[in-house]
Amino acid sequence: MAKNDALFKAVSTGQRKEVEDIVQTELAKGANPVELLMDSMIPAMRDLGERFSRNEVYVPQMLIGARAMQAGLNILEPLVAKAGHKPLGTICIGTVKGDLHDIGKNLVAMMLKGAGFKVIDLGVNVDIAKFEKAVNDGAQAVLLSALLTTTMPYMKAVADHFKARAGVKVIVGGAPVTQGYADEIGAHGYAEDAGASVGIVEKCLGLAG
Amino acid sequence: MSVRFRIRGETRIQDGPSGSALADLAFAAGIPLNTACGARGACGRCAVVLREGTFAIRGAEVNVTPGSPRRALACGTRTVSADAFVEIPDKSLVEQRASIADDFAIPPFPWTPVQRRTTVSVSAGDWETASSDVERLALALGAAGGPAGAAPDLRLARELPERLAATPRLDVSWGPFRGGVDVTAAAPAGTARHLGLAVDIGTTTVVALLADLDTGAAIGRASAYNAQMRRGDDVAARITASLAPGGLDLLQSLVVCETVNRLVGELCAKAGCAPEAIVRVTAAGNTVMAHLFLGLPPAGIGAMPFQPVRRRHPECRARDLGLAVNPNAIVDVLPSMTGHVGGDLVADACAARLLDRKGLVALVDIGTNGEILLCPGARLLCAATAAGPAFEGAGLRHGMRAAEGAVDHVRWTEGPKAEWTTIGGAPAAGFCGSAIIDFVAQSFRAGLLDALGRFDMDRLRAAGLEARADHRGRPIHACRVVPAEATAAGHALTVSEADVAEILKAKAAIHAGIVTLLAAAGRTLDDLDTLILAGGFARHIHLRHAAWMGLLPDLPAGKIEVIGNGSLAGAVLALGGPGAAAEFERIVRVAEPVELNLRPEFESAYIDSMLLPNADPSAFAAATSEMSAPTR
Known part of the structure; x- marks a missing residue:
């Protein structure tokens, strides 16, 4: 199945209801859920992320796009899982202990889902034990978010925890976080914004190129 | 070792040990450098031009000669040995002469001073009755219609014999203190004014109002930026700054000594009164500001579960905080609801x-x-x-605080063509929050902005308002609002799509x-x-x-x-x-x-x-x- 232009456009422009309607209609017509996801929705989200990185779209459009994507995924995910579709990789993501801000983190999670990753979303106020469990459950990268300079230091604690674990990549982001801070705490990657996150994860997991 | 700073055409020289951060030297020289991120090297707003000398920029030694100046962040640059010359551009300064709202509208109320004053005649006492100066003062206060059993603290008690030796007629100032009644000051009758100070301790600005305690008349108002600004422009940054060695003391001193005390000096000079006449101080601020004013560590507020040290603040004395008013003055800080919702x-x-x-x-x-x-x-x-901070102008390409020269209102007329006003009628220097609201609302109404905050570039082009702004090294769409010839800096003021997204x-x-x-x-x-x-x-x-x-x-x-x-x-x-x-x-x-x-x-x-x-x-x-x- 080729790209469904209407679905692609509905995700890009954040038409949540439209996305749900098209997905339902297409499924009723017998469309393959994996194809709907892989050929239309994921390319739409990827396109949005790339345009975001080029400063052609901004956070408002990203957020409504991500929300529309989520609406479609809610329908498709169980069907895709049943079909045995293999994700690009598995990552876990969480807002670090002490911090409750999750809108930025949720956007990054959606970008990664939209890029074809399996995302274990640990929510907010996440401590090392929860990240550890997610890694034991198969996460290859640990993505840390913080919105406060006061909670940012916990990123170092997590980075230190995973330092000796070959194969576990720690990637940080959030408004007060800088590349300099990421380097300082020995993180493997730093995502300046949600648009950059997909590329960084792919690079850290050796999927780039 | 000394550094010559050039700022707004003048030169200031500051001495300091080698290895000093340029930002610290600038502060010592009284230069209001903008270190919004708390001098962490994250915000890039304290950029200066190194003109001459040897510097360590983020640890790497650099020799700068007059022919090849170099830009660097003042917070990340240290002096090395010899003398140096540094230029500080205007845009790296915190805007001065802020237009700070010190007015409020509340329904009229009967002035009921919490701190009162009573004129008393203290008897000389006699040997047949077991008594003391303090007890006779309390008796006199009760007899004059004041409270019974009020007592001065140790400090005032020490001074009492001298006061009584001069005259038995005293103006006694008394008020509630930690559940009791405190005699706060005693001055020869008719010699001193009886004043109170109300302070709004904002993260950004501090406003003080001097009031006559007896009548409630406002004698003066004064405002200034909170000097803590140099340690970061939001409460999270201040909390982080408080964790550094000596950080809490520094922050407390910045707000008390460098901000409130200066306002007290200004108000008293203008009103022609002595700071000692201020016997009660009330202060309201967010929970972090209240903590820092009192010297309480605010760290617990910074992360889940957001616990302050205290919500209610029992009265303390001005001398405990270093406030330059009557040392005995009672300081009453308003209580907070939570770590995030304060006094x-x-x-x-x-x-x-x-x-x-x-x-x-x-x-x-x-x-x-x-x-x-x-x-x-x-x-x-x-x-x-x-x-x-977008509504305070921060984080916007041409944003600024509501200070002189800030564009405060914008209107689209036929064309579309922009009309604007500035604070103080000065040449436009940037947009403050009220102008940004006008701009976004009216541009949306006029169809120049769509619901997602994107400009209609065809219409902007047709109206000659199309502009490009640099955003992280890429050109992005922007709208020219104020042309270069109407601005202070000689370049047009624009609003970019990235600015709109921030708003x-x-x-x-x-x-x-x-x-x-x-x-x-x-x-x-x-x-x-x-x-x-x-x-x-x-x-x-x-x-x-x-x-x-x-x-x-x-x-x-x-x-x-x-x-x-x-x-x-x-x-x-x-x-x-x-x-x-x-x-x-x-x-x-x-x-x-x-x-x-x-x-x-x-x-x-x-x-x-x-x-x-x-x-x-x-x-x-x-x-x-x-x-x-x-x-x-």
Whole structure:
């Protein structure tokens, strides 16, 4: 199945209801859920992320796009899982202990889902034990978010925890976080914004190129 | 070793040990360098031009000769050995001469001073009656209609014999102190004024009002930037700064000595009175500001579970804090509701008589942190929402605080062509928050901006308003509002799509906060009877424009009240409002924190509120119809 232009456009422009309607209609017509996801929705989200990185779209459009994507995924995910579709990789993501801000983190999670990753979303106020469990459950990268300079230091604690674990990549982001801070705490990657996150994860997991 | 700083055409020389950060030397020289991120090297706003000398830029030694100047961040650059020459561009300074809202509108109230003064005649005493100076003073105070059993503290007791030796007739100032009555000052009758100081300790600005305690007359008002600004421009940055060695002491000294004491000096000089005449000080600020003013570590507020050291602050003495007023003056800091909703909001709620209102009332204080109170019946829900500093002009390409030269209002006329006004009528230097609200609302109305905050570049081009702005090294769409010839710096003032996105994030945080708090109470925007706007910012914005862009709920004018600086009003009430202390306690007791980020409605409301005016425009019917009406 080729790209469904209407679905692609509905995700890009954040038409949540439209996305749900098209997905339902297409499924009723017998469309393959994996194809709907892989050929239309994921390319739409990827396109949005790339345009975001080029400063052609901004956070408002990203957020409504991500929300529309989520609406479609809610329908498709169980069907895709049943079909045995293999994700690009598995990552876990969480807002670090002490911090409750999750809108930025949720956007990054959606970008990664939209890029074809399996995302274990640990929510907010996440401590090392929860990240550890997610890694034991198969996460290859640990993505840390913080919105406060006061909670940012916990990123170092997590980075230190995973330092000796070959194969576990720690990637940080959030408004007060800088590349300099990421380097300082020995993180493997730093995502300046949600648009950059997909590329960084792919690079850290050796999927780039 | 010394550094020559060139700033605004003058030269200042500052000595300091080798290895000093240029930012610290600049502060020592009294230069108001903008270190918004707390000199962490994150914000890039303290950029200076190294003209001559040897420097260590982020640890790497660099030799700069006059022919090849070099830009660097003052916070990340240290002196090495020899003398140096550094130029500080205007745009790396915190704007001076702020236009700070020190006015407030509260209903008139009978002045009921918490600190009173009574003229007494203290008897000489006789050997047959076992007594003392302090006891005879207390007796005289009771006999003159004052309280019974009031006592001075040790410090005043030490001075009492000298006072009594001069004259038995004393003006005695007394007031509540930690559950008892304190004799705070005693001066020869008719010689001293009896003054109180009310202070609004803002994260950004501090306002002080000097009042005659006996009459309630306001003698003067003065305001200044909080000198803590150099350690970061939001409360999280201040908390981080407090964790550094000596950081807490430094922050306390910056707000007390370098900010409030200077205001006291200014007010007293203007009023021709002695600082010793100030015998009571009341202060309202957010929880972090109250902690730093008192020297309490605020670290617990910075992360879950957001616990302050104290919510209620028993009175202390001016000398305990280093305040340059009467050393015995009683300092009363307003209590906080939570770590995130502080005494400034308690003050707002008291000034607005929030708990005694009829109907469903919300109070919003728009600042870097938007705080929202909602009063459904006997409850008081409180929440803080991270709006960010965009409405204070920060983070916008040509944004600035509401200081002289700031464009404060913008209007589109035929063309479209922009008309604007500036604070003080000075050449335009940048946009402050009120102008940004005008711009976004009217550009959306005129179709120059779409609901997602994107410009119609064809129309901008046709009107000659098309501009490009650099955003992280890439050119992005922008709209030229003020042409170069009308500006202070000689370059056009533009608003870019990235700026609009920042504004949309800020307005979404406020609006979604209101919607979510309503949802937490099981109510919706339709149920809202009254919206009270507190804080200086709301006093200067066009309220309909705020509704058009979806920042504030779309309520008819009669349902919105603007009270101005409620924080200062509350501090004034603490000096002379009847029953103010009991009212503060009542507010603190009923306050229920709502953590917006943990409410399931918040994210969706935030995303809806990102659009102009909202992804769910049903709540903006009046605004939508106004916007579709023909422009006058």
